[in-house]
Amino acid sequence: GEDVEQSLFLSVREGDSSVINCTYTDSSSTYLYWYKQEPGAGLQLLTYIFSNMDMKQDQRLTVLLNKKDKHLSLRIADTQTGDSAIYFCAESIGGTYKYIFGTGTRLKVLA
Amino acid sequence: DTAVSQTPKYLVTQMGNDKSIKCEQNLGHDTMYWYKQDSKKFLKIMFSYNNKELIINETVPNRFSPKSPDKAHLNLHINSLELGDSAVYFCASSRGTGSNEQFFGPGTRLTVL
Numbered sequence: 227g228e229d230v231e232q233s234l235f236l237s238v239r240e241g242d243s244s245v246i247n248c249t250y251t252d253s254s255s256t257y258l259y260w261y262k263q264e265p266g267a268g269l270q271l272l273t274y275i276f277s278n279m280d281m282k283q284d285q286r287l288t289v290l291l292n293k294k295d296k297h298l299s300l301r302i303a304d305t306q307t308g309d310s311a312i313y314f315c316a317e318s319i320g321g322t323y324k325y326i327f328g329t330g331t332r333l334k335v336l337a
Numbered sequence: 338d339t340a341v342s343q344t345p346k347y348l349v350t351q352m353g354n355d356k357s358i359k360c361e362q363n364l365g366h367d368t369m370y371w372y373k374q375d376s377k378k379f380l381k382i383m384f385s386y387n388n389k390e391l392i393i394n395e396t397v398p399n400r401f402s403p404k405s406p407d408k409a410h411l412n413l414h415i416n417s418l419e420l421g422d423s424a425v426y427f428c429a430s431s432r433g434t435g436s437n438e439q440f441f442g443p444g445t446r447l448t449v450l
Contacts, residue, residue, distance in 0.1 A: 257436055268341075268427055268441030269380075276436075312378055318437050323368055323392055325439060327380040 230315060230328035237334045244305045246331045248298040248315035255317035258291060260300045263312045263330070272300070272313075302333075310335045340364050343428050343442040350418055351450055357414045358445045360428030366440070368392075368433035369411035371403060374425045374444070386411055387433055415447075423449045 230250045238244045250258070256277050261269040275282045275289045275298075282289045288301040298315050315328040341362045350356055362369060370393075371383040385393035389405045400416045415422060428442040 259438070261439075263378075266444075268429075268443050269439070270441070271438045274436055274438065314380065323385050323387060323431075323433055323437075325370070325382060325437075327372075327382075330378045330380070332378075 230317060230326050232313075232315060232328040232331045234329065235332050235334070237336060238305050239336050240305060240307055242305055244300075244302040244309070244333055244335075246300045246302075246313050246315075246333065248300075248328050250296050250298065250315070250317050250326075250328075252317060252319055252326070253293075253296065254320045256320040257318045258289075258298050259316040259318070260287075260289065260298075261314045261316060261327075263314065265311075269314060305333075305335050307335045307337055309333060341428055341430055341440050341442040343426075343445050345445060346443065347446050347448075349448045349450065352418055352420060354418050355414070355416045356418060356447070357412055358426055358428075358447070359410070359412045360442055361410050362428075362430040362440070363409065364430055364440060366430040366432050367408060368431045369405065369408075370429040370431075370439065371411065371413050372427040372429065374427060376424070380427070384411075384413075418447075418449045420449050423447055 259274040260272045263269045286303045290299045312330045368387045370385045374380045384403045386405045402414045405411045425444045429439040431439045
């Protein structure tokens with residue numbers, strides 16, 4: 227299967243942590259990604275993780291990968307109003323050029 | 338300095354018309370993509386080209402025809418536009434190897450009346 231699912235909405239208060247979750251079904255994924263889309267713009271890569279890793283930290287961002295459960299999460303520490311955007315997880319399928327994007331999570335940060 | 342550019346940014350047209358969207362990347366990437374993002378923000382791959390050759394063609398109506406005159410360009414031509422074609426179309430490019438990060442253009446908002 228090729229479905230990548232995310233919760234559609236998440237609302238947090240400024241300064242709190244945000245956790246955005248993603249589940250995927252294709253076990254042949256080689257890389258998993260998190261992209262951010264601001265209003266009226268294209269997607270920008272935030273971070274990615276190789277499929278043989280469990281965790282990756284990059285400043286305020288922490289990515290956790292549970293390959294057994296096919297679950298990926300993105301934690302944003304000290305969430306700011308500028309973090310309000312749509313966040314997409316994506317997987318690239320090993321041996322192909324194919325990318326599958328998740329349904330997107332709209333993060334709203336309340337001041 | 339724009340890495341991936343698309344023209345036009347907005348396109349409003351009548352049903353039945355034929356239109357084209359252009360995409361150019363100056364990153365030296367070998368692989369380019371077209372995506373469609375609908376009103377619910379779902380993003381679906383349409384086509385991918387690697388070194389000017391078609392490598393991915395999802396179940397897209399044959400009214401949509403991509404053309405890659407060279408590695409830096411991937412244009413999208415749409416015939417006989419329908420109301421359901423209204424969406425934002427994104428072009429992207431990647432090296433096609435390694436981490437395969439995709440670089441997206443700013444999008445073209447197509448509105449079919």
